[in-house]
Amino acid sequence: MQETTTINNNFKSEEYFINMGPQHPATHGVLRLLLTIDGEIIKKVEPDLGYIHRSIEKMCERDSYQQIVHLTDRMDYLSSHINNEAVCLTVENALQLEIPERVKVVRTIIGELTRIASHCLWWGVMGMDVGALTTYFYGFRDREMINDIFEETCGARLTMNYNVPGGLMWDIHPNFVNRVKAFVKHFKTKIPEYDRLLTGNVIFQKRTKGVGVLSKEDAISFGASGPVGRGSGYSCDVRKYHPYSALDKVTFKESLQTAGDTFARYQVRIQEMWQxxxxxxxxxxxxxxxxxxxxxxxVIKLPKGEFYQKVETARGELGVYVISTGTKNPYRLKFRSPGFSNLSLLNHIAVGGKIGDLVATMATLDLVIPDIDR
Amino acid sequence: MTNEALQKLISSWFPNPEAGITPEPIQVSEGEGIAEPQEPINPSLLEFTEEGSQFLNVSVKPENLHELMTQLKASNETSFDYLFCLSGVDWGTALGVVYHLESTTYRHSIVVKVKTEDREDPNFDSVCDIWRTAEFHEREVFDFFGIKFHNHPNLKRLFLTEEWDGFPLRKDYVDEINMVIK
Amino acid sequence: MSIIEMVLIALVYLGIFSVAGLFLVLLERRVAAWFQLRIGPNRVGFQGLLQTMADALKLVSKELTGTEKADKFLYNLAPYFVIITALMALGVIPFTKDFQAFDINIGIFFLIAISSIGVIGILLGGWASNNKFALIGAMRSGVQTISYELSVGLSLLTMILLTRSLQLSEIVEVQKNGWLIVQGHIPAIIAFMVFMIAGTAETNRAPFDMVEAESELGAGFHTEYSGMKFAYFFLAEFINMFLIAAIATTVFFGAWLSPFGITESIPWLGVFWFLLKTLILVFLMMWFRWTFPRLRVDQLLTLEWKYLLPINLVNIVIMAFVVWQNLIIQF
Amino acid sequence: MSYFSNIFYGIKTLLTGMRVTGKYFLNSRKGAITQQYPDNRGILKMFDRFRGEVIMPHDENNEHACTGCQKCEIACPNGTIEIIWDRGLDEATGKKKKKIDQFVYHLSLCTMCGLCIDVCPTDAIEWGQNFENSVYDRTALTRVLNKPDSKIRPGVED
Incomplete structure (x- = not known):
């Protein structure tokens, strides 16, 4: 660790470094932040990545297209289904396969449930990061219901690998529809409770309003996507602009907030759960x-060429960029992960805030570290 | 804007001074998704293709990269303000970077490709003064492909440690202990 | 009182309250679990009654680790500061008419004084551990405790206008005509609310747990403490919480007096009433903790200096007016 | 005046929050979501499709359906499955035929992706519901799925 001393305006101001992470409760994984701090005020945030980098992109270059799908589970594990879908859609579009309507609808339903599950976890963790520990358990309770639905249909709770190029691994379980309906009914009573417990709370509002403000221009320039971009009034929902699966058949509102602060990003996610x-x-x-x-x-062989597929995961825009030379493996496969771009703006919005602000800001960026360290 | 209109507009920015004279033969390496241009004489310094891709592809020489990118962002007709993907690619003989751009006002997209034959010391201009997201993405490319970017404010390894030997995503990278090859 | 007697009483108190503190920890854990749809510790002993005992035993047997360049003397001293002051303050609490170890005439003053020594332990611990997170935690603690001391003191002062005595036994005596929160009505209720908020902040509990703030500082000032030394800090936190509730009970809710004097003939039941009232207040503090998000450090100071302190000062004037005009409600 | 309305608004929101947690506190008896895991083993039932481990079901004659086609081995991304095969005489036809000697399954490498079961043409392997896989020795995670002396069920062809 280095020590620096800077002298400004004849006041001796001592800046110091602290290491936040890799085993810090607020970094939600193994992210290490090098903070330059003056007292409590953040002067610089520098992320240090790579603690769990597995080089999935390199592994993809040796795997067949069916095998790649399960690797994407391990990127952003909270939206694993949507990641799988992204790869499958890339392959299907490249092969120009006609996908049955049933597959599209089921994929979309499970994708949206994944989004709700991810936001439930995020809500719980958000509360915990600002100090309200109880939210964590309430968020998890509702997430468990979704995970049960997944487990019954896909066999796994987190790394589902339910998509295969060409459709779904199995048909949906006979109980699927009833369970989903029961969940929707249950969850409709729980979001208002979330609002009463946390959103309306005066302490929470004081902690989040005006904290970590990101302007629309910066959001676009930093490549922010998902709720982070939409919290700044930047309309960037891939589901609206490049609809995939059955998303062109449904009507929904893109949740937009203009404030660009932590509270705006929070509200975007709450509204997204409703949507x-x-x-x-x-x-x-x-x-x-x-x-x-x-x-x-x-053996799936993609035609020679380049293919790009965008999907909207719970964190933002996931891009799959495949360069194929016509063999059974991709020549190069790049994942444009939402967390990576969202992390890059952390320094920009956290500087000037306090340590507590940094934690609240990071909570609304909703970083999943394996998504950044692919 | 349609791809044709984009192509027309962007190619007019970089007129080929040698247009009319026999153009240099263009090197096409194996495994590359871009076909040779149809016309014998390219009126522009850029090469356009739509083959094998859903986007309009522009190939640009490294020395023109920054100028082109600035234009793409600044021009009111194109206004590509959203760099949604920046990938390094090892083309076998050449190393390259692929930029995926989208305009949030017009919702059109373009892919800009740049490559260099120099595998020892590959160099490009950084675009992080145009799109700030490039700062991290370029560090990632530097980390895995060893491509250096001029004018990058903080070009050092992002994922790997400073003392890591080699650039893992290059095709010629070998690590007999940790890499399982099927 | 002879020295031997004093030592004996001290030892008895130490024994009782260390164990009682452990059960308070258990209570907190069970209550937290019930708030959070969990069950809580229920394996060790009947319904988990021995869980915290087992934890304490584990902590005693653990290796004591520390940082390399820590200031060893201060580092070791700090936990004792915290635990001893917490236990000392218990000496003046009137559990029932005769169950009060030390009835001095400046009782309230003594309690306020002693409870502000505890923060020195936290400051020392954070400073001496040679850890930056601990240091930030300790500095926050200093800021926080010094500010909230004012509100604790002033809200108690408001009530002393009513009792006209600092001696705790006399404060209880006054309440035979109605608990002070009833006697003093509006200003007393405001004073109680201010006291509970400031008291929660004094004990560094959520939503004012800036000192520990596990999502920001890891464990705050006790990051580098392990084993028994950590247990001292931990136990002191709970005893302090008990203390704040006990002071509130004494000053606002008639200490060991039963409601409407229903059990006045059985004096030893006073302990029951005292503990009941205290535990209700403790529960209230737990309820706060498991519901509210944490404040930020500057908001903490805003709350104190812009809200609690002005309210308090106005409240004292109102109380003085109430006492002067004899608007007290007495039965 | 906004000073006082701020205070009252603040207190109101705090009380709203306390009402939510208070409600759960009162209903804590029936609302607990804790699974008392080792105690509830008796009633704990996994879903049919639960991916615990790969198993190879044998019928009462100690016969399985694996022809040794090795499609699962190729499909596996991690090298979890190794099939050691042999050529043996087929009793029915008297011709030499490929048969499995050992179907080795490394549970420690398995990511439960399900590709092997998906490609199996004879449904010889399927998902087992066992999830308690902790062992004291790592080698115990390497399993031979076909039972000793088992043979292929007659009529199963690839």
Whole structure:
């Protein structure tokens, strides 16, 4: 650790470094932040990454396209289904496969449930980061219900790997529809409770309003996406601009806030939960009958060329960029992960705040470290 | 704007001074997704293609990169203000960087590609003064491909340690202990 | 009182309250669990009653670790500062008419004085551990305790206008005509609210747990403490919480007096009433802790200097007016 | 005046929050979401599709359905499955035929992606519901899925 002393305006001001992480409770994983602090005020934040980098992009270059899908579970594990979907959509678009409507609808429902589950966890952790520990358990209670739905249909709770290029691994479980309906009914009573417990709380509002302000121009320039971008009034919902799966058949509102502070990002996520619920409700009653999978070749070879697919994960825009040379492996596969771009703006919005502000800001960036350290 | 209109506009920014004279043969390495241009004489310093990609692809020489990027962002007709993906690619013989750009006002996209044959000391201009997100993405590319970016404020390894030997995402990288090759 | 007697009483108090503190920890854990849809510790002993005993035993047997360049003397001294002051303050609390170890005529004053010594221990601990997180925690603690001391003192002063005595036994005596919170009505209720907020802040509990703030500072001032020394800090926190509740009970809710004098004929039941009232207040503090987010350090000071202190000062004037005009409600 | 309305608004929101947690406190008896895990083993049932480990079901004649086609081995991203195969005489036809000697499954490498079960043409392997996989020795995680002396069920062809 270095020590520096700077002298400004004849006042001796001692800045010092502290290491936040890699085992710090607020960094939600193994992220290390090198903080330059003057008293309590943050002067500089420098992230140090790579503690769990597995080089998934390199692994993809040797794996077949079916095998790549399960690796994406391990990136942003909170939106694993959407990550899987991104890879599958890339492959399907490249092969120009006609995907059955049933698959599209089921993918969208599970994708939106994933988003709700991710936001539930985020809400719990957000509360915990600002000091209200109870929210964590309430958030997890609701998330468990979704995880049970997933487990029944996909067999796993977190790393689901339910998508395969060409459709879904299995058809949905017979209980799926009823369980989802029960969850929607349950969760509609819980979001208002979230609001009463945390959103309306005067301490919480004081902690988050005007903290970590990100302007719209900066949001675009920093490549912010997802709720981080939308909290700054930057309309960036991939589901609106480049709809995929069954998202072109549903109506939903893109939740936008203009303040750009921590509270705005918080509210965007709360509204997103409502919107996701409404998408699920629109689709759950009319899942079309049909095949759950189209047959693909055992060895999938993508045509020569470049393919790019964007999806909206719970954290923002995930891009899959495949360069294919016509073989069974991709020549180069790049994941444009939302967390990576969102992390890059942390220094910009955290400087000038206090340590407590940094923690609250980081909570609304909703970083998942494996997503950054791919 | 449509891809044709974009192509017309952007190519007019960089007129080829040698247009009319026999153009240099363009090196196409193996495994590259870009075909040779159709016209025998390219009126622009840039090469455009839409083959094998859903976007309009522009290939640019390293010395023109920064100027082109500045124009793409600043021009009112293009206003590519959102750099949504910046990837390093090892083309086998050449190293390159691929920029995916989108305009948040017009919602059109473009892909800019730049490459260099120099594998020992590959150099490009940094674009992080144009899009600030490039700062981290360029560090990532530097970390995994060893491509250096001029004028980058903080170009050092991001994921790997300073003493890491080699650049893992290059095709010729070998690590017999940790890499499992099927 | 002879020296031997004093030592004996001290030892008895030490024994009782160390164990009582452990049960307070257990209570906190169970209450937290019930707030959070959990069950809480229920394995060790009947319904987990021995859980914290087991934890204490574990902490005693743990290795004491510390940082390399810590100021060893101060580092070791700090936990004792905290635990001893917490236990000392218990000496003047009137549990029932005869169950009060030390009835001095400046009782309230003594309590305020002793409770502000505890912060020195925290400051020392944070400073001497040679850890920056601990140092930040300790500095926050200093800022926080010095500010909130004012509110604690002033809100108690408001009530002393009513009792006209600092001696705790006399304060209880006054309340035979109605608890002070009833006697003093509006200003007393305001004083009680201010006292509870400031008291929570004094004990460094959520929502004022800036000192520990586990999502910001890891563990704050006791980051580098382990084993028994950590246990001292931990126990002191709970005893302090008990103390704040006990002071509130004594000053606002008639200490060991039963409601409407229903059990006046059985004096030893006073302990029951005292503990009941105290635990209700302790529960209130736990309820705060498991519901509210934490304040930021500057907001903490804003709350004190811009809200609590002016309210308090006005409240004293109102109380003085109430006493002067004899608007007291007495039965 | 906003000074006082701020205070009252603040206190109101705090009390609203306390009402939420207070409600849960009063209902804590029935609302607890804790799973008392080792105690509830008896009633703990995993979902049918739960991915615990890969198993190879054998019928009462000690016969399985694995033809040794090695499709699962190729599909596996991690090298979890190794099939040691042999050529043996087929009793029915008298021709030489590929059969498995050992179906080795390294649980410690498995990521539970399900690709092997997905590609299996004869449904010889499937998901087991066991999730208590901790062992004292790492080698215990390497398993041979076909039972000793088991053979392929007649009629199963690839």
């Amino acid at each position: 996701s619920l409404s998408i699920v409700e629109q689709l759950i009653d009319n899942i079309p009958e049909g095949e759950h999978r189209v047959k693909t070749n055992a």
